[in-house]
Amino acid sequence: MSEEVQAIEATPLTRGIPVLPDVRMHLHTPASPGVGVIVSNERCTASAKAAAFVRHIVIDMSRTALAGSFVSGQSFGVLPPGIDAKGRPHQLRLYSIASPTRGEDGQGLHLATTVKRTIEELPDTHRLYLGVASNYLCDLQPGDEIKVTGPNGKRFVLPVDHGAHDYLFMATGTGIAPFRGMVLDLLAQDSPSRITLVMGSPYASDLIYHHEFLALQERHPRFRYLPAISRERQADASPPMYVHDHLVRSRDLLIPMLESERTLIYVCGIAGMELGLLQKLARCLPPSALEQYLTADAQTLGEVDTWTRRMLHKQVKPTRRVFLEVY
Ligand SMILES: Cc1cc2nc3c(=O)[nH]c(=O)nc-3n(C[C@H](O)[C@H](O)[C@H](O)COP(=O)(O)OP(=O)(O)OC[C@H]3O[C@@H](n4cnc5c(N)ncnc54)[C@H](O)[C@@H]3O)c2cc1C
Incomplete structure (x- = not known):
């Protein structure tokens, strides 16, 4: 087959298909989490009268392996303290990274996320249920420590070019x-x-x-x-x-x-x-x-x-x- 024919056949398969970067993942796991420190925790909805409670939470990752090792689009894990109804430690929850790759601080050390409080009235008992990790995160104050894992995800990222x-x-x-x-x-x-x-x-x-x-x-x-x-x-x-x-x-x-x-x-x-x-x-x-x-x-x-x-x-x-x- 001539080079010219090969090129024509290859075009529809590769047209516009992005090349994704190699990204770092799982530098911290639930067995060996990192410890981040809350920098700030602020409402980020357009109005204080929003129906949902959503907060922009900035975490200092300097003491963790995530420092300088995440890219925009990835997520990270949070290990909430305490145990679940079966007496086991709460499971990890994932949260998307809301920062650019350079972080909130320009050096990739401060990572932000966007957390919505899970608040529900349970249909059977009509009792209020507060989601474990989201409410834990939204309650955190500057200086509080938090156990983190990740980064996670290699597909939902920007292309190399x-x-x-x-x-x-x-x-x-x-x-x-x-x-x-x-x-x-x-x-x-x-x-x-x-x-x-x-x-x-x-x-x-x-x-x-x-x-x-x-x-x-x-x-x-x-x-x-x-x-x-x-x-x-x-x-x-x-x-x-x-x-x-x-x-x-x-x-x-x-x-x-x-x-x-x-x-x-x-x-x-x-x-x-x-x-x-x-x-x-x-x-x-x-x-x-x-x-x-x-x-x-x-x-x-x-x-x-x-x-x-x-x-x-x-x-x-x-x-x-x-x-x-x-x-
Ligand atoms: C890749 C990825 C990225 C994500 N990014 C974000 C993000 O950026 N921001 C964000 O806010 N969320 C994000 N999430 C969702 C997040 O991981 C959590 O699922 C979400 O915050 C709810 O967790 P929670 O611990 O607060 O709620 P949970 O306690 O896990 O409750 C979740 C639901 O389970 C039910 N439930 C659990 N336990 C009980 C119980 N004992 N009795 C009755 N009902 C119960 C309830 O219906 C409740 O709504 C992401 C998820 C994924 C997979």
Whole structure:
């Protein structure tokens, strides 16, 4: 086979596929955790009257192996003190790193995360249930020590060559955490990359890091920030919408972006949001653009309304240009 033919055949397989960096992982495990120290712990919703309690928590990792060894998009583990109902030590919970790779301090020593308090009224007993790790974290005060593990995750990270791609980030709730770090990483570089962040929230008061993203958008024309409010009207009085509805609402921005061979899609947040997005992509994109993000046979593509989460990665396969982290 001639070199020319090989090149033509290779193109569709490699087109736009990002090369991911080798990242460090599991430097601390539950058996040998590191000890971080709380630097600050502040509310990070748009309004103090938000329905949810969400806090931006900065941890000094200087005394741990995570210092200088994490990248934006990774997560880390927290070991809450105490024992569970069965008398065993509480299990580790994962939290996304909300900092850029250089950390909050510019040296990769101070790592931030974004924690939402889990608060529920239990259906059977109507008693209040407070999530173990999230409330432990949100209660911590500056100077308190905390047992940590990680870093975790090698797939939900930015590619090696940041400037080779454009980025569509879609978040709901605390799924915004990794995107704060990634956006700050990307904007710190002088690159041509266009970045669009779609942030979903039930109420405008609950938008996380809202004022920070507005300020970044003001300073960087290549960064667009698009909130999507699902239980009340938008700031311009248009009807409630979900993140994926921006494919219609902001089609002039997003469709050309998605047709480009440069674009990568990252999705983080509430499990289930990825299905709505993939369905919307299938409805809104022409086949030549759609195949960049998902593959499915003709019959499946003809029955988009019937897709379920169980079909993902089987009948409906996101490509390597789609990054999913839902929990
Ligand atoms: C990769 C990854 C990244 C994540 N990133 C973040 C992040 O950045 N920010 C964030 O806030 N979260 C994040 N999470 C979720 C986080 O790990 C925790 O799951 C979340 O904070 C809840 O933990 P918790 O200990 O507070 O709640 P838990 O105590 O674990 O409770 C969780 C749920 O289990 C049920 N439950 C547990 N015990 C009982 C009981 N005894 N009785 C009745 N019901 C019970 C309740 O329904 C409750 O809502 C992430 C998860 C993953 C996998």
